[in-house]
Amino acid sequence: MRSLLIALTIALSCGCAAAAESALTIASGDYGDGMLIGFDPSTKAVRGYFSSETGQGRFNCIFYLKGRLSSSPASISTYFPETPNDKINGKLLVKAHDSVLVRLSTEPGGCWNVLHFADDDQPAEFTLVAKHPWVSIAVIKSDRAYFFDAPAASVHRKAYLVQGDAVGVRGVQPGWLQVDFVGGRKMVSGWVRQSDVYPDD
Numbered sequence: 001m002r003s004l005l006i007a008l009t010i011a012l013s014c015g016c017a018a019a020a021e022s023a024l025t026i027a028s029g030d031y032g033d034g035m036l037i038g039f040d041p042s043t044k045a046v047r048g049y050f051s052s053e054t055g056q057g058r059f060n061c062i063f064y065l066k067g068r069l070s071s072s073p074a075s076i077s078t079y080f081p082e083t084p085n086d087k088i089n090g091k092l093l094v095k096a097h098d099s100v101l102v103r104l105s106t107e108p109g110g111c112w113n114v115l116h117f118a119d120d121d122q123p124a125e126f127t128l129v130a131k132h133p134w135v136s137i138a139v140i141k142s143d144r145a146y147f148f149d150a151p152a153a154s155v156h157r158k159a160y161l162v163q164g165d166a167v168g169v170r171g172v173q174p175g176w177l178q179v180d181f182v183g184g185r186k187m188v189s190g191w192v193r194q195s196d197v198y199p200d201d
Contacts, residue, residue, distance in 0.1 A: 024069055027098045028134040028168070030182055031126035033115070034061075036166055037100070038134035044069045046076070046092065047137040047200070049166035050102075052114050061111035062164070064139060065102070066200065067092060078104060081139045081164075081198045090117070098128035132180055134168035138197040145197070147190035151176035159188055167192070 026039045026046060034052030039045070048065035064084075067076035073091035080086065090104035103123035111117055117124050140163055146156035151173045161167065161181060170189075171178030177197065181188045 024072060024094065025097065026069060026094055026100065027128050027131050029131040030129045031100070032129040033126060035102075035126045036134075036137050036168060036182070037065075037126075038136040038168055039069065040135040045136070046074065049137045049139060051164070051166065059110050059113035061108060061114035063088070063108045063111075064137075064198075065092075069094070073101075073103075076102075078108060080108070081141070084198075093123070095125075098131075099125070101125050130182070132168050132182075133170050134180070135172075136169040136200070138167050138169050138177060138179065138200075140165045140167070140192075140196060141198045142196040145192050147188065147192060148176075149190060151178075151191050153191070157190065159190070161192065161196075167197075 025041060026037065028037060028039045031037055035048060035050045037046065037048045046067050046069045050065065051062045053060045062080060063078040064081050065076055065078050067074045073093040075089065076092045077087045077089050079088065088104050088106055088108055090102065093101040095101060101123040102117055104117040107116065107118045115124050116122065140161045143163055145161040147159045148156050165181060165183060167179035167181050169177050169179055175194050176191050177194055178191050
């Protein structure tokens with residue numbers, strides 16, 4: 001009888017752990033201070049992009065963030081989009097559905113003057129400013145990436161993105177991404193060619 005109770009307790013605790021993992025989630029959107037986050041609940045993949053500057057543009061902190069939210073804190077890797085092999089690893093802690101902490105092993109280049117990410121006592125904290133239905137974040141690699149009204153449309157719009165712009169990805173079709181750009185005076189949405197963004201290595 002006792003062994004049965006022990007087995008049941010173990011089963012229940014494992015079930016709770018599995019349920020906690022499946023329930024672990026984070027809101028996608030603009031987290032302010034230069035941080036964008038996209039989360040795909042079906043794969044638990046979390047993607048982010050941080051870009052900020054200080055000193056009238058003299059100091060820039062830019063990096064792409066990727067990981068899998070199977071636990072909190074979650075292991076993440078960060079890198080500059082043009083140099084994906086130069087990774088800095090770290091942790092992403094979900095404080096709440098709309099609040100996260102980012103702690104990296106070392107400071108990315110230029111970040112010390114903008115925001116500290118390698119401070120054990122005070123990791124960088126971000127809170128959701130505007131929620132969006134993004135499943136990922138992508139970064140433009142082309143000099144000009146034009147918006148289209150639909151995937152495979154023959155004519156592009158006048159509006160375009162430039163290298164280094166980050167977009168929230170809300171939909172994917174072969175060769176195309178449905179994106180939102182929130183870096184201007186107002187949000188611009190549309191489709192861009194997947195070849196115009198850096199690969200998600």
